[in-house]
Amino acid sequence: MTLNNTMFPISVLLAEPSTSTSTSLDLTHAKGVFNTTVILPCQKPCHGVVKWVKARPLPPQTIAHCVNGTCADFGNKATVGLFGNIFLSLPQAALTDEGWYEGHCDDEVICDITLELSAHNSTAEVHKGDALSFGLLSSEPVRVTFRKAGVSNSTDDLVCVVEGAVPLCVREYSRRSSVQDYTVIFTNVTESDEGVFTVIDSNTTRILNTMKLTIKNGSNLQKTVPLKVVFTSEGRTHPCVSGSQTDDVPRCEIHHKTPHYFITHQKTLTIERVFTIKDQMNEDVGTFKDTVNVTVSDIWQLSILWQITLFVGGFLLNMFLWRILAFARRTYNRIKKRASTPPNPEEKGGLPLLPCTGPPPQQTESELDPEAQTKDNGHLVKVGASAITFPAV
Structure with missing residues (x-):
């Protein structure tokens, strides 16, 4: 009997949230939803x-501590009311926030509250080929299950196990699943994905989040996943946007087919475009048609064929002009050389002049007569019809 009397106060002590004196023994039960403000x-x-303490589970944790209207920083995990109501606000409540809370005023417990959270339920309607994303609502290991819609006696089948933000999924989802900021993303959804996805805590088997997916008919041009958009204009296909697209009409760089002739003073071109939307699997998920007016600058423009033709023609013309210039230069040098060279006497049919050492020869009147003789003792030499007198040596 003594043993029983000894253990009874111990069990009562463990059941009490605080050993301090309380002005109220009322225990308030608060309920909330995961990932919401409670x-x-x-x-x-x-x-x-003012002080808020999470008494259970052990060990106790101080959530907020406020003195003279100023609260200590506890990682912005809570907000405390200080004017007539010292309520405690917990943003984005998680599984670890469940438990027994005590509100203290000058180290005296004035409020006892237990918090219980329930699963977060949501729905989504997406088009075929779009992406589905929903929160895991926990940093601990979780499991993701799926129950197919429209199938009688359907069960929850395991789809993925997420540990450390790394998804390990079955083959059907392994290529199109990822986790970012504790949010799982399934890309390129199809009709077979229509149903209910459930996130379950692996340690406690508590349901944290449920997502009911409905596939909408048609395709959606307002994409939030990477896309590859191409458009066809005048029989030619051009690449367009690569990345997340949020506009109703994808913004594409317009390429127009230039005719094989000169374009002069043409202000606008009307082009009919046909867009083809492709997903990451390179599958068509939608089309879009429109007509646009392309402004053309008021300048001379040439087609690619004409540009190539003019380039080759200019190159050949340049070579031809260089050849003409070289020929003219050679001809000019040849004429100039002939004009500057003295004439050769042999080329005129005469004899070369004999060298002389005396004074220059003097012509007399006898030179006019071929038969005349000089009066001095010089020598007379006849050359053709003229005679030159050399002085005697």
Whole structure:
């Protein structure tokens, strides 16, 4: 009997949230939803030091501590009311936020509140080929299951196991699944994905989140996943946007087919475009048609064929002009050389002049007569019809 009396106060002590004196023994039960803001009410004023403590599970944790209207920073995990109601607000409540909370005023417990969270339920309607994303709502290991819609006696089948933000999925989802910021993303959804996805905590088997997916008919041009858009204009296909597209009409760089002739003073061109939307699997998910007016600058423009033709023609013309210039230069040098060279006497049919050492020869009147003789003792030499007298040596 003594043993039983000894253990009874111990069990009572473990059941009490606090050993301090409380002004109220009322225990308030608060309920909330995962990933939402939960408020723990405490309709009692406090003009002293306000403190919120999470008493269970052990060990106790101080959530907020406020003195003279100033609260200590606890990672912005909570907000405390200080004027007539010292409520505690918990943003984005998670599984670890469940438990027993105590509101203290000057180290005296004035509120006891237990918090219980339920699964977050949501729905989504997406087009075929779009992406589905929903939160895991936990940093701990979780499991993702799927129950197909429209099938009788359908069961929850395991789709993925996520540990450390790394998804390990079955073959059907392995190529199109990823996890970013504790959010799982399934790309390129099809009709077979229509149903309910459930996120379950692997340690506690608690349901954290459910997502009901409905596939909408048709295709959606407002994409939030990477796309590859091409458009066809005048029989030619051009690449367009590569990346996330949020506009109703994809913005594409317009390429127009230039005719094989000169374009002069042409202001606009009307082009009919046919867009083809492709997903990451290079599958068509939709089409779009429109007509646009392309402004053409008021300048001379040439087609590619004409540009190539003019380039080759200019090159050949340049070579031809260089050849003409070289021929003219050679001809000019040849004429100039002939004009500057003295004439050769042999080329005129005469004899070369004999060298002389005396004074220059003097012509007399006898030179006019071929038969005349000089009066001095010089020598007379006849050359053709003229005679030159050399002085005697």
